[in-house]
Amino acid sequence: MATSPTRKQVTHDRILQTAARAIRRGGYGGVGVADIMKEAGLTHGGFYAHFPSRDAMLxxxxxxxxxxxxxxxSRHNAEQARLGVHPLRTLVESYLSEAHLATPERGCPVAALLSEMPRQAVPVRDASRVRVRALMQRVHQAMPDATVEQARAVAATLVGALQMARALGGAEGKAVLAACRQTLLDQYTLSPQRRST
Structure with a gap:
């Protein structure tokens, strides 16, 4: 029989959800304990009942x-698989979509935070590396006939394209996404289908 989460667990989860959005929106450096607690609707003093430090929270x-x-x-992949869409096509079109471009706070943390990762404290760098490796693994799962090196190259292209598109913004950024999307799909010879934006 499942038990209801405790009040402390609910509060902990609220802090984590808030922080997860905030780091993708404003970067590691733009996340302060007081700001996270305020956004979560909590008092600053309660933070240390949940995390020993800011780095632990990050x-x-x-x-x-x-x-x-x-x-x-995974939900999107499952929906597309039922329609017979190749997993790599689903990943490329979702990752390099205009929706992902416009909503970093809900998207991939690797694309949102990559350039900041090497400059963080050890626990944050370690957790960041796990996310980078998980992205590369997800790409490799979407292209099982590819080598590890090819999957890494595709993952790097996805992240770099999204970062460049966000840096450029507007029509120019969207053009970068479209070009990279088309190049990846052409390179891996996926059959033509309607492409999402």
């Missing part, structure tokens, strides 16, 4: 962000 937040993104992608 490490947990990137893990949560990765889990949320993986769950979203």
């Amino acid at each position: 490490a947990a937040a990137i893990e949560r962000a990765g889990q949320e993104n993986a769950e979203r992608l």
Whole structure:
């Protein structure tokens, strides 16, 4: 029989959800304990009942962000698989979509945070590496006939394209997404289908 979560568990989850959105929206450096607690509707003083430090919260937040993104992608993949869409096509079109471009706070934490990862404290760097490896693994699962090196190259292209598109913004950013989307689909000879934006 399932038990209801405790009040502390519910509060902990609210902090993590808030932090997971905040790091993708504003980067690691843009996330302060007081701001997270305020956004979560909690007092600053209650933070240390849940995390020993800001870095511990950031490490947990990137893990949560990765889990949320993986769950979203898995649901989308399952829907597309039922329609007979190749898993790599689904991944490429979803990752390099205009919706993902416009909503970093709900998207892939690797694309949102990659350039900041090497400069973080060890626990945050370690948690970040786990997310990068998970993305590469997801890409490899979508292209099982490819080598590990090819999957890594595709993963790097996805992340780099999204980062460049966000940096450029507007029509120019969308053009980068479209070009990379088309190039990846052409390179891996996926049959033509209607492409999402």
